[in-house]
Amino acid sequence: MRINVEDALFCLVDVQERLYPHVTNKDEIEKNLITLVKGLKVLSVPFIVNEQYKKGIGETIPSLRELVDEYPHFEKTTFSCYKNESTIEAINTMNKKVVIVAGIETHICVLQTCIDLLEGGFEVVLVTDCCTSRKQNDTDVAITRLTQAGVIPTTYESLLFELTLNAKNPCFKEISSLVK
Secondary structure (H helix, E strand, C coil): CCCCHHHEEEEEECCECCCHHHCCCHHHHHHHHHHHHHHHHHCCCCEEEEEECHHHHCCECHHHHHHHCCCCEEEECCCCHHHCHHHHHHHHHCCCCEEEEEEECHHHHHHHHHHHHHHCCCEEEEEEEEEECCCHHHHHHHHHHHHHHCCEEECHHHHHHHHHCCCCCCCHHHHHHHHC
16 A cells, blocks of 8 residues: 555654653654654644643653644543544544554554554554654564554655655655655
């Protein structure tokens, strides 16, 4: 299945200040997430930002917060973003068939969000190098389970070029410079 930019929206899951210091590969994941977010913005993909229980876990990490402040943010207590009523309404209102997902923790909130989106009839794309958990094995098992459930795994670079489609796309040079 080809992922087309006009069909897609991006769901950022719980990349928050008090949890982020405890996840594996956090520096690499942060760098990857920043590149993904910048690239999706260049391509004008709509965003939904989710934050789990902000009083306890805090805001989206500063390096991402400055990039996503303009987009709708939804606080939740459900693990799945797609069990939170305001997030469900926002996603359904956007009339997109593909939901691109990235964030933390892969084996809890990301996994449950992806499963619920699949059950909601969406095609779900998981940006695997933009997801992590506190333990690497939890991330690995969650990605395997989600792939078996029908989620499409990808990487941020592969996704950005797939959405760009063509070297003649006006966004190509900017996308290309982001991933270098």
